[in-house]
Amino acid sequence: MHLQFSFYLRLFCFGIAMKLAMLPAATAVGQLQHHTLDLHWYPGTATWYGDPEGDGSIGGACGYGTLVDVKPLRARVGAVGPVLFMKGEGCGACYKVKCSDNSICSRRAVTVIITDECPGCPTDTTHFDLSGAAFGHMAISGENGQLRNRGQIPVIYRRTPCKYPGKKIAFHVNEGSTPFW
Template sequence: MRVSAVFILSLCLRIAESETEEQHWYPGTATWYGEPEGDGSTGGACGYGTLVDVRPLKARVGAVGSALFKKGEGCGACYKVKCLDHSICAKRAVTVIITDECPGCPSDRTHFDLSGAAFGRMAHAGENGQLRNRGQIPVIYRRTPCKYAGKNIAFHVNEGSTPFWLSLLVEFEDGDGDIGTMHIQEAGSSEWLQMNHVWGANWCIIGGPLKGPFSVKLSTSTGRSLTAKDVIPSKWAPKATYTSRLNFLS
């Protein structure tokens, strides 16, 4: 039987991709916190608030130690976490979004403190509770693209913002999920003003009076960039959320 060269090339590429993916799994440990089927904590150290308990996050969240939290610059990144105890765990990985910090996590290894719901999803069907009873378990993990079907990047104007102090929280950023730098551009200006990372996933700029509408330019930890033109209107308000028309993967 003759096998086409295209088929052989396709098969080789699939094998190479599989091997490359496996090489990027790293060892770690995992525990869980909060309610057994809950989201760990309300909001967490990234500042996402109640978003952690509604779709698309819906408790698929976790806390990490300093190595992955990166003083908040790791907020929004997504990871696949897979339990290694196959006596009670399924072979599938659970995908989690980093929304919190774990100050008490072990410093000698990478550790995930997952929501009770996310932790339980690694178990065989019907054994979620038994897995949670194990406490700490060995896992492997790897970075994975964040996916928010039907969602575009949104900018939440934090409470207390004024024309002289503007603070933004970025929501539903797919792809890398994290933020490396953020800039805004005022109405009628060609200059991009650099925002400063404050805490968690929150960025701010001091100046002014700042005049909207504002365009926002994001870059991720891998250097991918995106510009949302005039996404924040001239009559913006604190505690309001303004949704763009784009995302990294759309």
């Protein structure tokens, strides 16, 4: 009987541990942040910036500079609001973003790499400010301009692995960097 009880107790503890491991951590503003890859889609909004077919702005809060014009980043970049930017911890994260307005959007999701913070984005919801090319990619074929004319659109998103085939990733810390900058 003792062995059977011990088995069920371990099984129960394992089940609780698995459920806790699947819960996302809550942020200071009460939103959910997704540090791990996620198979669930979450609601948000998206806008676009820069040239209509552009790669995104040069520079940005993440320090990628002119790399936004070079593959694998080219045309797949975006800025996010504070919920996903997380004071810089969100830099370099990849997300699949899909427009949820079926009247003008395809079923395709665009994969974007976070390279910037959106200074005017809402602080209490998840918002993506995508390059013009990434935003237009979500439209039904030939409707890119019409989708961009809508301005802000409803989207669903999820965290996804970043893929850089044939590329080596390196990090550079600027001279003079401190724990405060």
